[in-house]
Structures are given as C-alpha cells and as structure tokens.
Amino acid sequence: MIIFFVDQNHKNKTLSEILDIQKLKDVDKQIEAANGLPNECYISEDYLAYERDKIFCDKWTVVGVGSSIPNAGDAKPYNLLGIPLIIIRSKDMKIRVFHNVCSHRGFKLLDKPCNLKNVIRCPYHSWSYDFAGNLVATPHIGGLDIHQFDKFDKNKSNLKEVKTKVWMDIIFVNINSNEIDFNKYIKPLEQRWSKFINNDDHNLLVHSNDYGYFNLEVKCNWKFAIENYCESYHLPTIHPELNKVSNINDHYHIQGLPNRFAGQGSKKYEQPVKGNKKFNTFSNWEKSMLKNSEYIALFPNVMIGLHIDHFYVFWLEPLGMDKTKEHMQIYYVGDESANGEELKELRKENSKFWKNVMLEDVSAIEGMQDGRHSPVYNGGNFSPAMDQPTHQFHKWVANSLI
Numbered sequence: 549m550i551i552f553f554v555d556q557n558h559k560n561k562t563l564s565e566i567l568d569i570q571k572l573k574d575v576d577k578q579i580e581a582a583n584g585l586p587n588e589c590y591i592s593e594d595y596l597a598y599e600r601d602k603i604f605c606d607k608w609t610v611v612g613v614g615s616s617i618p619n620a621g622d623a624k625p626y627n628l629l630g631i632p633l634i635i636i637r638s639k640d641m642k643i644r645v646f647h648n649v650c651s652h653r654g655f656k657l658l659d660k661p662c663n664l665k666n667v668i669r670c671p672y673h674s675w676s677y678d679f680a681g682n683l684v685a686t687p688h689i690g691g692l693d694i695h696q697f698d699k700f701d702k703n704k705s706n707l708k709e710v711k712t713k714v715w716m717d718i719i720f721v722n723i724n725s726n727e728i729d730f731n732k733y734i735k736p737l738e739q740r741w742s743k744f745i746n747n748d749d750h751n752l753l754v755h756s757n758d759y760g761y762f763n764l765e766v767k768c769n770w771k772f773a774i775e776n777y778c779e780s781y782h783l784p785t786i787h788p789e790l791n792k793v794s795n796i797n798d799h800y801h802i803q804g805l806p807n808r809f810a811g812q813g814s815k816k817y818e819q820p821v822k823g824n825k826k827f828n829t830f831s832n833w834e835k836s837m838l839k840n841s842e843y844i845a846l847f848p849n850v851m852i853g854l855h856i857d858h859f860y861v862f863w864l865e866p867l868g869m870d871k872t873k874e875h876m877q878i879y880y881v882g883d884e885s886a887n888g889e890e891l892k893e894l895r896k897e898n899s900k901f902w903k904n905v906m907l908e909d910v911s912a913i914e915g916m917q918d919g920r921h922s923p924v925y926n927g928g929n930f931s932p933a934m935d936q937p938t939h940q941f942h943k944w945v946a947n948s949l950i
C-alpha cells in the first residue's frame with residue numbers, strides 16, 4: 549500500500565510565508581472584482597500542511613461511507629493526508645472513528661480492512677481495545693503472566709476517538725473537535741432538500757452492491773474537482789452529450805447560506821428506463837419539481853447528487869498536492885431498486901452513465917492543475933453570470949484559511 553504523508557518539515561511556516569495574504573483577501577470580493585485562490589493553494593507543499601489543519605481537521609470532513617463497513621466489527625484504516633485513522637462499526641452498529649495508533653508505543657493498529665471479533669488488538673505487544681476504544685487488555689504488563697500493573701491506570705490509555713457523524717450514509721469527522729454541532733451544520737441543506745426528501749426517506753436509501761461503487765484516481769488537487777462540480781458552465785464543452793438532454797439553460801445555481809455548500813440544479817432530469825422498468829422513487833418529492841435534480845458540493849470534500857430515483861455520494865480522498873482519489877457510491881430507493889435482479893441492467897447503465905460523466909471531467913480538472921504552474925496566472929477571474937457557486941467555494945476556502 550502506498551501511503552502519502554504531509555512532510556512535517558512543512559508544518560512551521562505561517563500562511564503569510566507561504567502566500568500573499570492579500571491574494572486570499574481578494575477572493576472575498578464582489579464576484580466582478582474577485583480573484584480566484586492563488587496558485588500556492590494548488591501547488592505548494594507548505595500550503596498543503598497548512599490546509600490539512602485548517603480545512604481537513606477543523607471542518608466536518610468526509611472519510612467514507614457507512615455501507616463500506618456493513619457488519620458489526622468491520623473496520624478499515626484511513627489515511628487523512630498522513631493522519632492514520634480507524635473507521636469501525638461497533639456491535640451496536642454505530643460507526644466510530646479513532647486515531648489509528650496504540651497508546652503504548654505508538655504502533656499503527658490497523659493496516660488493512662478486516663472484520664474484528666471482539667477487540668482491536670495491537671500486533672506489537674497485544675494490548676487490546678474494545679470497539680468503544682477502551683483499553684481492555686495489557687498482557688504481561690507487570691512481567692511474565694502478570695497482566696495488571698498497580699501503578700498503571702488503563703483508563704488513561706484508551707484510544708483517542710474522533711468526533712464523528714453519519715448523515716445519508718456519509719461519514720463525517722471533525723478531527724480538531726472545534727466545528728459547530730453537525731446538526732446545525734447540515735440544517736441549511738436539509739431545509740433546502742425538505743421539498744424532495746424528509747428524514748424518513750433517508751432510511752429508504754440502499755447502497756447498491758453490484759453497480760454501486762467505482763473510483764477514479766486523478767492527477768490534480770482535490771479542490772479542482774469541487775470547483776468544477778459547482779458549475780454547469782462547462783456542460784457544452786466537456787459534456788456535449790449530456791448537454792443535449794440537460795442543457796446549460798436548464799440549470800440553476802445553488803448557493804447555500806451560511807456558506808457551507810454550493811452547486812447546481814437541473815430542471816430536466818429524466819429517469820433512466822429499460823423496457824418498462826424504472827427505479828422506485830421518493831414518495832415525498834414535491835410534485836411540481838419531479839424533473840429537478842440537484843448536485844451539491846458540501847465543503848470541503850463531498851459532492852452529492854439527488855434525483856427522484858437515486859442518490860450518489862462522490863467523495864474525495866486527497867492523496868497529496870496533485871493527487872486525488874474520487875470515490876463514487878450510488879444508492880437507490882429501497883432494496884428492490886438497489887439490489888433486485890430485475891433492475892440489475894438498469895443499475896449497470898446508470899453507473900456507466902455517471903462514470904462517463906466523471907471521466908469527461910478528468911481532463912478539465914487535470915488541465916487546471918497543469919495551468920496552475922504558470923507564473924503569469926495567479927487565480928484568474930470568474931464569470932459573474934456562470935461562476936457564482938465556484939466563487940462561493942473559493943470564498944469558503946479563503947475564509948477558512950485566514
């Protein structure tokens with residue numbers, strides 16, 4: 549397994565030593581006068597170390613989805629730009645995230661996905677933790693066959709748990725425990741989507757086991773995927789086929805306030821169909837909006853797409869300054885649509901459709917990465933009519949950094 553680290557040497561620089569702060573301030577202007585994020589935000593390793601703290605540790609960040617650890621005891625390691633984590637489903641089916649490090653000598657506890665029976669056992673000296681992170685066994689700590697030691701207080705050496713919340717199967721973590729309460733954080737989006745789905749509908753979402761997942765590795769900074777997702781401006785050039793059915797003019801901007809998400813919606817969504825077969829639909833969907841679908845980037849690193857008959861989570865795993873793994877997870881309404889044999893071909897086609905769209909975007913986002921090495925470009929500008937949601941994301945990043 550290849551592991552990417554943020555070089556610790558890069559940690560000590562202040563933001564003003566990394567980039568021109570005025571350039572960041574110029575992002576948060578009226579769109580006509582605003583500058584995009586400066587080049588360092590896409591190509592500087594010093595910046596990446598800063599961003600890891602200010603964006604990925606300070607905010608609600610996505611590290612995976614619950615359906616990839618469906619059973620009690622399922623556990624997987626996750627590397628957040630060098631920070632080792634464990635994502636585990638405990639016996640009460642709750643998802644928990646811990647720092648993946650033994651409190652004894654600091655051995656990394658879990659190396660690959662597995663199903664654990666009762667404990668997380670450290671391979672080094674076999675200290676063991678239960679699924680709530682409690683240190684429950686310290687073999688030979690007092691000498692051979694003496695497993696307790698008076699002067700050692702086990703309770704002080706439990707695993708360090710990370711603040712975690714699962715919403716629509718998406719696992720959010722707030723490593724630095726300093727972000728607002730998740731329910732408050734997500735409320736503006738839930739209110740926006742209340743015309744489509746309510747809380748009961750969340751329970752109807754079922755991940756498809758056969759054509760419900762693919763991933764893409766792209767050679768660019770994670771932010772390019774978000775900014776590209778926020779706008780429909782590139783539809784005619786990058787997605788000419790899609791533009792024939794859902795034209796650029798059928799789209800509208802989405803700008804969440806307070807500024808936590810942005811994206812676009814379409815008014816021309818057509819349900820996929822094969823013969824007379826279609827996927828089940830959400831029953832509480834506003835009748836006047838049956839053809840609406842919405843594509844929202846929830847900052848920093850997850851893009852979600854909601855349609856009357858399916859939902860997807862397209863989340864980003866940053867692997868380095870110019871390397872990102874995109875994970876696509878697809879959900880349907882109820883088990884029959886998600887896993888029934890009758891709709892298998894339709895699921896296959898739907899997955900292929902999205903994969904083609906995401907593949908078309910790869911050239912766009914990798915092209916922006918290449919361009920960011922130019923010394924004559926330093927953030928560029930925005931179309932006041934077409935780039936508002938992208939500008940909104942830039943503002944969020946800039947304000948999170950300062």
Ligand code: FES
Pocket residue numbers: 650651652653654655670671672673674675
């Ligand atoms: S480092 Fe884990 S038991 Fe020693």
Ligand SMILES: [Fe+2]
Pocket residue numbers: 776777782786787905909
């Ligand atoms: Fe696109």
